[in-house]
Amino acid sequence: MTSDDPLLAARALVLHDLTSYSFADPRAVSILEDAVAERRWWVQEWPEGAAYVAGQVAQDVQDALLDTIGRWPLCKACDLVEPHELRINPELGPDPQWVCERSGMAVSPLGKL
Incomplete structure (x- = not known):
């Protein structure tokens, strides 16, 4: 594998975001490795x-975490009190971003939470 392997790059981006939300425990990292x-x-x-x-x-990890550990990443960007997630947008496209699922506000590029 080379350093420009898109899967290694994806792993690094998602791991950064897991870490920034204190979700990078062994179980979540194992889910990331599986994805x-x-x-x-x-x-x-x-x-x-x-x-x-x-x-x-990122979507695979998010779905697996919801089924096992809980919602990730929760939106901290808008004023809504009820817990809700950030979602990847576009669902299939380059330059994915985390977007508030309620307001539609772009919060951060993947790997920059």
């Missing part, structure tokens, strides 16, 4: 989609 491994086939089958894999990995 990266499962997406390897996707990049192999659709090399042109490599630019989109970071957002896909």
Whole structure:
């Protein structure tokens, strides 16, 4: 693997965001590792989609965390009191961003929370 491996880059971005929200415990990191491994086939089958894999990995981790540990990442950017998540936008596209699921406000690029 080279340093320009899109899956390693995706892993680094998601790990940064997990860490910034104090979610980078062994269980969450294991979920991240599984998501990266499962997406390897996707990049192999659709090399042109490599630019989109970071957002896909983030969504995979988010979905798995919701099923096991809890909501991540919670929105801290808007004034709504009720807990709600940030979501990746676009769902399939380059340059994914975290967006408040309630207000639609762009909060941060993936890897910059």
